[in-house]
Amino acid sequence: MAQRIAREEIFRRLAGVRSRGEPILGAGASAGIIAKCAEIGGADLLIIYSTGKSRLMGLPTSRIGDSNAITQAMLDEISNVTKTIPLIAGVEATDPTRLDLSRLLDRFIEHDISGVINFPTILMMPGYADKREMVGLGFSREVEMIRVARSKDLFTLAYVFDAEQAKRVADAGCDCICAHVGVTKGGLVSVKDDRPLRELAASVQGIIEGARSVAPDILCLAHGGGFSAPEDTRALYELTDAEGFVGASSIERIPIERAVVDVVKAFKAVPLHMRGQQGAAQ
Template sequence: MIIEQFLRQVKLGNHIIGVASGAGSTAKYAEQGGADFLLALNAGKFRQMGRSSLAAFLPFCNSNQMVLEFAFKEIKPVIKKIPVFFGLNATDPTINLENYIEQLKELHFEGINNFPTVGLIDGQYREALEEMGYSYDLEVEAIRIAHEKDLFTVAFVFDETQAKAMLLAGADIICIHLGFTAGGMLGAKKVLSLEVAKSKVQNILAVCDAIRPNVIKMIYGGPVKMPVDVQYMYSDTKLMGYIGGSSFERIPSEKSIVNITRAFKITGTLSEDDLMVKMLEGITKHYDYVHFLRRKLAVLFQSTW
């Protein structure tokens, strides 16, 4: 069982790592890097389109249809060893939760996660959604249904009350969501400090320990975007792992693509003293490549002694 595999990792002293992906390529590389599971989220697809994760909360398309399209065609076919959990928009008025979750099971998704989530919305808009019945309670119901159907469940929670509800619904993982991830070109500009985030995490962990001490406890997002940030959150807490989206597929690619493009752009303007440039130029002028390489290697070794 999935839960047993994860708990085995914890007993060995390892942390559980989940990656929220929006494309087959990043999903495949995450699996190769040792990820324990994948979340197929609409925010991931928007990131692949060069848009902020915030686009996941605007009416650009039907979230469940989008996730089903790329997760079933791109991610499931290339992932062989780890489970893929479907990011379910439980407030979608066009679906019957019970029937839709059954369909996901028939399509061999190993579990679900409540995303997009009302938990990331506040103010008058949140109040209006709840008045119309589009509340966090529907996400709790989705987790309960999936649990009863023996699907694995990853619950995003934002406060102690939500954590309690998800624990009672049978969530396998309680993931404390700290908001959109900071950093990079598309990241959130205003997030909690690590200190405030850790205090919030401790409060929610206390609820978990009181109700179901053995539940898997993880964190996601906010100011936690680098391994050193995660290490800070792990220290003196009972956290068992980390889930990231932008941290794995947006921020690293932003840096690497920008840097490699700049490197290619300046090619041809390198110093004439660069040994490799001289060697490449010399190859085009010499027909006796063996003699040429011997001479260049001799020069190289003389310069290093």
């Protein structure tokens, strides 16, 4: 069963990954079987998002229900079947029913988490985010959540969409930013995104430079857009200073879609030879 892993130990492990010339991989996992397989496959971090529930329902990635409560229930399922991998919880800091961020994070700590990430993030809804900022429930709450989590010695990740956001979370003490370049392309519920990888890489690099202008040693990963398959990340690492990748749909949706379709086709392709029919023919 998974146990909380100290922030310093996570840093030690990730330093080892980088020293071997490997990318850091954060794997989105919303069910025990996915988490278990991701750990066996060598993921460095397991990231548990409430939105993963929609992916497992065959839907486009969507926020459904009480995000924080759903994520906590997922954590119980996932910690039951994983062993040594750090569990990173997606925390909805802008939840108006949980205004005490310290208390909210304590509830997550009870579920053996080792770190947090600001997801669902209000940054996915730019216009709405500006309006919510007026009542104290915008991106500033997510930045404060990172600050409070850091004070509790949790490993902190943050999704950011531009350099200024990256600077703000870096200033709050964030350990690792993830440059988000849009909804993941590909699979059965894919979005249309024709941006070339070189353009996405330029966005990622700008975000990284913003973060490192405040915190030179901050870890920097990327997520989304056309970076949806392992071969896509080759361009990410060639064109940017990203040290790894976070996959959600790329790990727990698209590969499952392909695997199930392929295995069903394979079972159906095996010819049927019925013994009774063979005897009658003779």
